Amino acid sequence: xxxxxxxxxxxxLISGTSADGIDVAAVELLDGDVxxxxxxxxxxxxxxxxxxxxxxxxxxxxxxxxxxxxETAVADAxxxxxxxxxxxxxxxxxxxxxxxxxxxxxxxxPHGPRRFTLQIGDPSRIAERTGCTVVADFRRRDVAAGGQxxxxxxxxxxxxxxxxxxxxxxxxxxGIANLSLLGSGPVLGFDCGPGNGLMDAWCLxxxxxxxxxxxxxxxxxxxxxxxxxxxxxxxxxxxxxPKSSGRDRYHxxxxxxxxxxPAISAADVQATLLEFTxxxxxxxxxxxxxxxxxxxxxxxxxHNGVLMGQLGARLPEIAVESTAAHGVDPDFVEAMTFAWxxxxxxxxxxxxxxxxxxxxxxxxxxxxxxxA
Numbered sequence: 001x002x003x004x005x006x007x008x009x010x011x012x013l014i015s016g017t018s019a020d021g022i023d024v025a026a027v028e029l030l031d032g033d034v035x036x037x038x039x040x041x042x043x044x045x046x047x048x049x050x051x052x053x054x055x056x057x058x059x060x061x062x063x064x065x066x067x068x069x070x071e072t073a074v075a076d077a078x079x080x081x082x083x084x085x086x087x088x089x090x091x092x093x094x095x096x097x098x099x100x101x102x103x104x105x106x107x108x109x110p111h112g113p114r115r116f117t118l119q120i121g122d123p124s125r126i127a128e129r130t131g132c133t134v135v136a137d138f139r140r141r142d143v144a145a146g147g148q149x150x151x152x153x154x155x156x157x158x159x160x161x162x163x164x165x166x167x168x169x170x171x172x173x174x175g176i177a178n179l180s181l182l183g184s185g186p187v188l189g190f191d192c193g194p195g196n197g198l199m200d201a202w203c204l205x206x207x208x209x210x211x212x213x214x215x216x217x218x219x220x221x222x223x224x225x226x227x228x229x230x231x232x233x234x235x236x237x238x239x240x241x242p243k244s245s246g247r248d249r250y251h252x253x254x255x256x257x258x259x260x261x262p263a264i265s266a267a268d269v270q271a272t273l274l275e276f277t278x279x280x281x282x283x284x285x286x287x288x289x290x291x292x293x294x295x296x297x298x299x300x301x302x303h304n305g306v307l308m309g310q311l312g313a314r315l316p317e318i319a320v321e322s323t324a325a326h327g328v329d330p331d332f333v334e335a336m337t338f339a340w341x342x343x344x345x346x347x348x349x350x351x352x353x354x355x356x357x358x359x360x361x362x363x364x365x366x367x368x369x370x371x372a
Contacts, residue, residue, distance in 0.1 A: 004029075006347040008097035009037065011085070011132070012332075012339030013078050015104050017175030017247040018200055019044060019052045020210060020300065022081040025335035026091055029343050034160055038089040039332035042081040048073055056106050057251040067120075074104050075122040079129035098133040100342030100366075101126055102334075108246035110148040116140070117149040127369040134369040135342035141366065142352045147359030150244035154180040154189030154356045155344075156337040161326060162187075167291040170323070172334060173301025175200070175247050177281050180356075181289040188288060189356035190241035193234070193280035194250040196301050199273045201252050206266040215306025218274040221267030230258045231276040241288065242358035274307055282314035298323045298330035341365060 012025045021041040028035040044052070051070065055062060062070065078101055086093060103119030110117060123136035139149035157170040157180040167183040175197035181188040196211065203212040212218055236245060259269070285292055295318050301307055302322050312320045323330045341351045350362030 004031075004347060006097070006343050007031070008343075009091070009095050010097055010339035010342050011082055011099040012102075012335035012337065012342070013082060013099060014102040014334050014338055015044070015078075016299075016334065017056070017105060018196055018211075018300065019049050019056070019104065019175075020200070022078060023332055023335040024081050024085040025332040025339055026085060026089065026096075027336050027339035029340065034336065034340065036329055036332060036336060038085060038091065039329055039335065040085055040088060041331065042084055044077060048077065052104055052106075053247075056247045057253065071120040071122050072125060074120050075125040076129070078103075078121045079126045082126070082130050082132070093131050096132045098135050098342045098346055099126065099130060100138075100338035100340070101134055101136040102138065102338045103136060105246060107248055108150065108244065110143055110150070110244055115143055117143050123367070123369045127371055131371055133371045135345045135366045136369065138338070138341055138345075138351065138366040141363050142354075142357050142359045145354070145359040145361065145363050147352065147354060147357035148242050148244040149357065151178040151180070151189045151191060151356065152341065152352060152365070153178065153334060153337045154187050154353045155351060156333075156340050157189075158182060158187050158353070159340070160328060161296055161323070166293055167289060168294045168296060169285055169289050169292050170296045170298070171281060172299040173277070173281075173297065173304075173307070174299045174334070176245055176250065177277060177301070179281070179284055179288070181292070183289065183291060186355045187353050188241060189353065191244045192284035193237055193245070194273075194277050195299065196277075196304070197247050197250050198252075198255060199270060199277065202255075202266070202270055202273055205252065206270075211300070212270060212304065215274060215304045217267060218270045219306050221265060221269070221271035223275045224264050224268050224272045226261070227258060227264060227269070227272045228275055228279070231272070232279060237280055237283070242356060274304075275310065277301075278307060278310035278314055281311060285315060285318070292318055294319045294321070296321060296323045296326060298328070298333040300331075302330045
């Protein structure tokens, strides 16, 4: 197979809806192969992360000056993470064809007459600081074409994880959980409900910890069936794809009315939130990919042993396993996706699967910000 003129080394940058760190992946794309050369997660400055989480959950309202300063701070953090990876792994800037930057999502409103999605992190500033060409703002072209703008990972999942003889699903558990369904027909992809976001927020409030490591907090509680039933009545779960959601939907203010009634211990709420995530994922797999025989899991949730155990218990007929079993580090699948999408944009190829997002058709995604 001849080499694609756009082949080479790309960086992918993403901070998901949990804003638990900036994932950076250096990805070799050559002759159809995808290889992770280096990957690392870099933490946000504590106050900047706290501000991102407050704003993404509607508090506080920002002035234009404050918004501009936040976008600049996010861009600096992204650029700093990219440069740190290059330094940590002794990679020359000149070896990087382009950086694919997802940005930090603050709002996702893919419905209504003025639909929009908003990811911040000024790509011009990232290009200036890194000295690399940057491809960014991937989601808005799909939204402009009538799509959800999400998820964009199904095209990458199809390229890397599909199997001609087995129906599979790829599950990313970040702040929100999303599924890519890989079978004999068109690839389907959608956000299936909450991932870690509600559990993280509840753990932070009651334990002062940014996430529930290994599911230890949830393991101390018991599922409250009344609360679980209320959560599972969420109308988003019943909507057919294409659909997408975000942290601006599933947050503690959304949860608060459902806690009215007899007091529930904090550990029992955490256990119920974990069960909510597992059940909503399992229900979506059964409903939309009934022939599925393998569920490949990536994202932060793969490290929550209690959650993985619950998924296996609810899908006993399906092999539930990490993408690591297929040679892809589960912590960097999304960052690798945006390195791959940057290559597709430079090559002039569509990056969306419009049947997954609901867009009017295939679209070349993102804008290109040259290094000089």
